[in-house]
Amino acid sequence: LKANGGADAGFGIFLVGSLLAVMVGAASGVVMGLVIAFTRAHPILVSLSMMIFLRGLGEFLTRGGDISGFPPFVGVIGHGSVAGIPVPLIVFVLCVLAWHLLLGRTKLGFNTYMIGSNLEATRYSGINTRNAIVLVYTLSGVMCSIAGIIMLARFNSVRIGHGESYLLITVLACFLGGVNPFGGFGRVIPVFVALVVLQLLSSGLNLIGANQHLATAVWGILLVGVMILRWAVSRIKISIVRRGS
Incomplete structure (x- = not known):
């Protein structure tokens, strides 16, 4: 973003950056899903490994510093409102509804519950457990990217490890x-x-x-x-x- 205008960058550059961020999150989820699905490694260990890798890569790319100086319209995403409702809350509610429908009304949601209950029984019932696991982790990576974009807009800066403080809250x-x-x-x-x-x-x-x-x-x-x-x-x-x- 800085290389393409910094605080004077246009909405197109921000949109491209956001799409790339979502793609990176999805790619991270794909890698985690593939490792878990094919090696049957423990999901927590794989998640921690990916977190350490991404943190180290981020520290290397940013040289351990903050990235700030975003266009004014980015702040609207973090602090703006629509009809008195904060934009981050609207995004959050939309994500909640999307996951509620996905888990409760779709085949992927049913397969996810089945895999969580008994992976082997689900596999023997004819469900492609590997595809389901990879897809769930991919969607989770996309959600992490969206959360990162919201945090960027609220803090008007980005630093590696900003989201780690929310780990306890999530659990x-x-x-x-x-x-x-x-x-x-x-x-x-x-x-x-x-x-x-x-x-x-x-x-x-x-x-x-x-x-x-x-x-x-x-x-x-x-x-x-x-x-x-x-x-x-x-x-x-x-x-x-x-x-x-």
Whole structure:
């Protein structure tokens, strides 16, 4: 972007840069999906490996510095509004609806739940599990790219590792939203509600003048509490079943 005008660049250059960013995210997802699908490596290990690779590559390309100085119209994406609704919130809701429909109304969504429940049984049922895995990771990479573009517009700068601070929030939102870490169960809308609750919690702490880092500490304690609560609920269910039998 800087090489093509910097702060005076036109919308066309920004659009090309955004499309390239989405393509890079999709390509990263394709690579991860292929590795996981064909080698059956653990998804978490593959994700961490890709994160380290992309971070190192980004540090090399940017020489560890920030990239800033974007055209004024980019700020509209991060701080603008339509009918009083912030643009980032509109993009977020559209993405939530897209994933809700994809997981609940499409063949890919059904296959994703099946793979999460039992990969081998899904493969023996005739479903092409490799294609489904690669496609899901590709779409996830596209979502990461869109999130990066929104962050660029909000901060008016880009730095490698900006999104790493949201890793804990992502995991916590999934746990609060009822996503099974072992796969096979999870819905988009409950995760969306969990994100809203976490944001309200963060905003409440800011309103009372609490330290910004206190929110991270509260989220960490909340994550541990959710895991303990899930364990307790599972034990209670097992006890009820045993008594009933």
